[in-house]
Structures are given as structure tokens and as C-alpha cells.
Amino acid sequence: MTDPIRDFIERGGFLVLDGGLATELETLGCDLDDPLWSARALIDDPEAIRTAHRRFLEAGADCIATATYQATFEGFRARGLDAADTARLLEQAVRLAVSARDGFVADRAIKPVGRPRPLVAASVGPHGAYLADGSEYTGDYGLSAAELYDFHARRWEVLAETEADVLACETTPSAEETRAYCRLAAVSHRPTWISFQCRDGAHLADGTPLEAAAALCEAEPHVVAVGVNCTDPGLTVSLIGEARRATGKPILVYPNSGEVWDAGTKRWTGPATAMDWARSATEWRRAGADGAGGCCRVGPAEITAIRGGAISSRTTVT
Known part of the structure; x- marks a missing residue:
């Protein structure tokens, strides 16, 4: 198995992730x-x-995630699409990202000198994303790891056969879903990162210590990076430290704006966290992050700032 994340970091020094795809689509x-x-x-x-x-x-x-976070066989079936239609849409999502990446690389007018070829990550959202009830922020599904494995398996099988460089399991709220993802990565032999949704500076949404969840990832060779996403940016430094206690694998952080998702009204509520994204990216890298970007309510301007902060700090970070 190749490891595109570590390979990129070894060549580029730091992996800048994208921001909130849904935010930009809106x-x-x-x-x-x-x-x-x-x-x-x-x-x-x-x-x-x-x-x-x-x-x-x-x-x-340096890495873009596909529009498959909330794309599931069950969700599309409710829209009247059969399994073949769903598989085609999953494949199309990856082709769209690959096409955007390849077009960007081919455009010599904007291709930065020495910048490694960007990666495409096939996004895998948690069971709660399909439920669309906010339970990705609690992990309270009442499902076992085996049941969650069965839920994710068909989508995983399709995405694992695409041109995506890596599968990205995002906003993972529970230990049981982590175990399901580790098994899927092992069975498919595909490089995978698992990124967690955390309720505070040390615990997943379901209360599992992040250190324990990161240890599950450390034990599975096909999980090539550990992440934290869709958390308040103010928790990021603490979460990097908790993850690093259990893993030597690359750590990727991509917080949201600091607003809170209200599942009842289907709206982001509260104020965004006051942020200097460039300075924060520098701090995250110094704390041990190997890549950074943004999640919900984080757009291209913030990604430019993150790149400026993280890349400009490379000479001062060991």
C-alpha cells in the first residue's frame, strides 16, 4: 500500500486541506x-x-474532499435512485474532484513552482450524516461496530475502486464507528484517514477519549493519518496533543468556524470564533499538526490564510 499523506508531507512539508465544500456550494x-x-x-x-x-x-x-460526505445508498434510495444510479453518482463525485485537480495542475499560469500534485480524498460521512438529525455531534446511534460496518460497506466498496488518493472518514463521533472504519480500511487495503468530531479538548462526541480513538487508528496500518474536524477552532491545540499521545501518524486538523449546528432548525447558530487563521495555522503546526484546513463555514479566504501561516512557519518548526 502506498501512503499518499506521508509521501506528500515528506515532499511538501505540510498538507493544506480545503474548507467547507457545502459552504462554498451555498x-x-x-x-x-x-x-x-x-x-x-x-x-x-x-x-x-x-x-x-x-x-x-x-x-x-493541497487536498480536496469529494461531495460524498452525505452520499449513501440509503439516502439516494429515498430520493428514488436505485443502487446502480447511486454507484454512478459516487463515481461521478470522484471524477469531478479529479478533473478539478488535473485541470488546476495543467494550468501553468497558476501552478506554484515546486508545489506537489494535490490529492483527492473520497469523503465518507458518519452514520449520523445520513440520518440528518445532528447525531454526528453525539454519536448516539445505538449501533454496534458490526452494524456500522454493514452500513458503510457498499459506499466504501465503490469509493475504494475510484481514482481517489485516500478515503477520508470525517466527523467520526464514536469509538464504534472508528472500529468499523478500521476494519473497512483493512479489508479494502486502501489508505484511509479517520477524523474525529470532539465535544471538548480531549473527548469524542460520544465521550471516548481522543487518545483511545487515536490508538485504534495507530493499530491499523491502512489508517495513514488521524484527524480532528468540525470542532471549535479553540480546541485544536489541545486535541493535537491528545492525539499525539497515541499515534506517530500524521495529524490533520480542520475545525469549523466555531458556530454550533442546531439540528432542529437546520441552521448554524451563535457567533463564529474570532480567528486569525494564519496565526492559528502556525500554532497548530508548532503543536504537532502535519496538515490543516477548515470545515463548515470556512471558505477559500481562510484556506489562503492557513496556507500562508503554516507554510511560512516551516523554517521554524521541527
């Missing part, structure tokens, strides 16, 4: 008020997805 005019969320654009406006990917690449992202 900026482009997409209506995502739907249980399918960003995956709705695969049906309604796939070209907007390609445009959003390109915007993040131009902003400085």
Missing part, C-alpha cells in the same frame, strides 16, 4: 436544505461542485 447558489446536503448538488448541479473544488485549489489547498 456561496455558488446551491440549495442544500435537504437530507442529502452537499450530495444534492451531484444531482442538481455537478458543475458547481467542480467550481468549488477549483476555488479551494486556487486558494492554496
